[in-house]
Amino acid sequence: MADPTWPGERLVTAAQRGDVEAIGALISGSYPNVQRFARSLCATPEDAEDAAQEALIILYRKIGMLRASGALASWMFRIVRNECLRRARTVLPSHTPPPDPPGGAVRSAEDEALERLEAGRVAAAVAALPADQRRVLVMRDIQGYSGRMVADALGLSTAAMKSRLHRARSAVRLAVRTVPGSTPGGDADEEAH
Structure with a gap:
């Protein structure tokens, strides 16, 4: 729809x-x-x-x-x-570009479609974060600023910045791992048997 x-x-x-x-x-x-x-x-x-x-x-x-x-x-x-x-x-400062696929293989349309779906899930999870956590996560993990730079730019102590970053990363990780219709942590139970 x-x-x-x-x-x-x-x-x-x-x-x-x-x-x-x-x-x-x-x-x-x-x-x-x-x-x-x-x-x-x-x-x-x-x-x-x-x-x-x-x-x-x-x-x-x-x-x-x-x-x-x-x-x-x-x-x-x-x-x-x-x-x-x-x-x-x-x-x-410039970063090194991401490596080419292993063996120089050309990516399939299916791989690209799956990557777009995954990117969409990550983007939705980031967008759903509270604004204070989202700003810290974007500045630190996406834009690559140092922890001190992020804390200074947002007027936070380093400890407060780290706390928000941890909560943001955990929320995104949980949202991406959770498949619609499943319960969080269900995979761990199956692996234990």
């Missing part, structure tokens, strides 16, 4: 065909969701607003490249995530 908070497929299709009114309606209809993504992923409100604006500019310029009209939400999430990461990289 489609998410009713996102613009409908008919509007997306019309925008893809170049209908100027549809493009305007698509951008204004997408803005609240894009802004919510950005606030959950970026470390500062300023970066979030900039990332949301950049994502909407990309939507305007490249709507015709969207393959499936029903994939707008996941496409916009990836754009916002990439923009937040790009902004974080400009502040932090």
